[in-house]
Amino acid sequence: MTQGSVDFEEVFTAHADFAWRSLRRLGVAERDLEDVCQEVFMIVLRGLDSFEARSSIKTWIYGICRGVAANHRRKGSNARELPDQARVDLAAAEPPFEVRGADSALGDRQLIEALLGRLSLEQREVFVLYEIEELTMREVSAAISCPEDTAYSRLKAARRAIEAELRRLRAQRRVA
Amino acid sequence: MTEGELKRLADGGGGPELSAGIALARDEGPSAEQRARLRAKLGLPVEAPAGKSEPSSASSVEPPASSAAMKSLLAKLGVSAAILAVAGTAYWTWLPRQAAPRALNEAPRAEPVSARPPPAALIAPATAEPALRAEPARSRAMPRREAKKPAEPASEVAAADPTAELTLLRRARSHVRSAPARALALVAEHEQRFASGVLAEEREVIAIEALLLSGERAAAEARAAAFTARYPQSAHLRRVRVLLSDPDVSDQGSRVPATPTR
Numbered sequence: 284m285t286q287g288s289v290d291f292e293e294v295f296t297a298h299a300d301f302a303w304r305s306l307r308r309l310g311v312a313e314r315d316l317e318d319v320c321q322e323v324f325m326i327v328l329r330g331l332d333s334f335e336a337r338s339s340i341k342t343w344i345y346g347i348c349r350g351v352a353a354n355h356r357r358k359g360s361n362a363r364e365l366p367d368q369a370r371v372d373l374a375a376a377e378p379p380f381e382v383r384g385a386d387s388a389l390g391d392r393q394l395i396e397a398l399l400g401r402l403s404l405e406q407r408e409v410f411v412l413y414e415i416e417e418l419t420m421r422e423v424s425a426a427i428s429c430p431e432d433t434a435y436s437r438l439k440a441a442r443r444a445i446e447a448e449l450r451r452l453r454a455q456r457r458v459a
Numbered sequence: 460m461t462e463g464e465l466k467r468l469a470d471g472g473g474g475p476e477l478s479a480g481i482a483l484a485r486d487e488g489p490s491a492e493q494r495a496r497l498r499a500k501l502g503l504p505v506e507a508p509a510g511k512s513e514p515s516s517a518s519s520v521e522p523p524a525s526s527a528a529m530k531s532l533l534a535k536l537g538v539s540a541a542i543l544a545v546a547g548t549a550y551w552t553w554l555p556r557q558a559a560p561r562a563l564n565e566a567p568r569a570e571p572v573s574a575r576p577p578p579a580a581l582i583a584p585a586t587a588e589p590a591l592r593a594e595p596a597r598s599r600a601m602p603r604r605e606a607k608k609p610a611e612p613a614s615e616v617a618a619a620d621p622t623a624e625l626t627l628l629r630r631a632r633s634h635v636r637s638a639p640a641r642a643l644a645l646v647a648e649h650e651q652r653f654a655s656g657v658l659a660e661e662r663e664v665i666a667i668e669a670l671l672l673s674g675e676r677a678a679a680e681a682r683a684a685a686f687t688a689r690y691p692q693s694a695h696l697r698r699v700r701v702l703l704s705d706p707d708v709s710d711q712g713s714r715v716p717a718t719p720t721r
Contacts, residue, residue: 291501291503291626291629292503292504295497295498295501295503299488299489299494299497300486300487300488300489301488303487303488303489304484304487304488307487316489316493317489317493317496317497320489320497321497321500321501324497324501325501325621325622325625328501328622328625328626328629329625329629331629332629332632332633333632391479391480391483392480392483392484393480394477394480395477395480395481395483395484396480396484398477398480411484413467414467414468414481415481415484415485416485417467417485442468445468445477449477
């Protein structure tokens, strides 16, 4: 599969994880991730020849993930507000504030997922792409097809929401 | 406002627990088994197991060419077949290449990718009936092809293998400008192997462009006429028309081949 200017296998190897977690954060249920991820890469495969590096291949793939995830959500029975992980009770995410021992890694992860679950889809998207996926703001705005300023204000709002939630949790721990 | 990137929370701005969580969230992905199954479904070679073997996944990994698996693929895609058609159409048809990804990027924002008609400039009216849908396409393609070529051992096996079909056409597509003769050979291979394939329309568009670039204008026009007659509702009609009236395509060499991205 090396005939195209961009090799599909390389793209899959480099971005399968990214697509997978993006889909999950876009609300695709755990049980459907495999199928939906396959759909995404079928589209990638089909479009790869026409792809040119206008922005990054990551933002292009993210755009595909958004479309496929949105369609998946529209299929009714799959409709859900938040990713599974985001449903984790915030209480379960508290241990890292006190216990920073062997299982703190799990706690940290639950914490971030729970915090993400508190954000609107719009804010979460920007926050995830910028803070977790480390895209530049320019790439973020390309990935979600919105002006850079809009992406920037969503990020700020997301950070405010997350910081407020963290403060709340910390205060809770102190009281308890 | 947007000059200069913000310091990321993971760099310490969000406190240790947040930084740690972000770092962990960055490493997520499918499990080894899920990844292996995905590779198989996408027709990619099996990855060399890193260290330990995975006997438990072996049974669930379907061979890429399993026609049963592939047969169910398009059916399973359901709505996404429509996305494929819309997104794919944008890619295959839109001449200035930079326009195509925009179509993809925009499609997600307007959530009903298949319900909302794409911009008229991009796609011809036919999108109400997506070009890539297993059954209609097959029934359209079957009668003539199969009558013409009754015995095609290869097509029996590959007929329901959209991944292989895509791969083949992708190869053809990549050669159109640099080596149109090679593209035509691949097109012929597709015609033979996927007599009842679901991407017959896409193949024809490639063929027409390759013929034009080979200087075979008459053949290209004949093929275009046949295409128009056979697929009067095709989303690719506009592309075909553009190709025929585009001096750059007839006058080969004046257009720079697609630049490799890597």
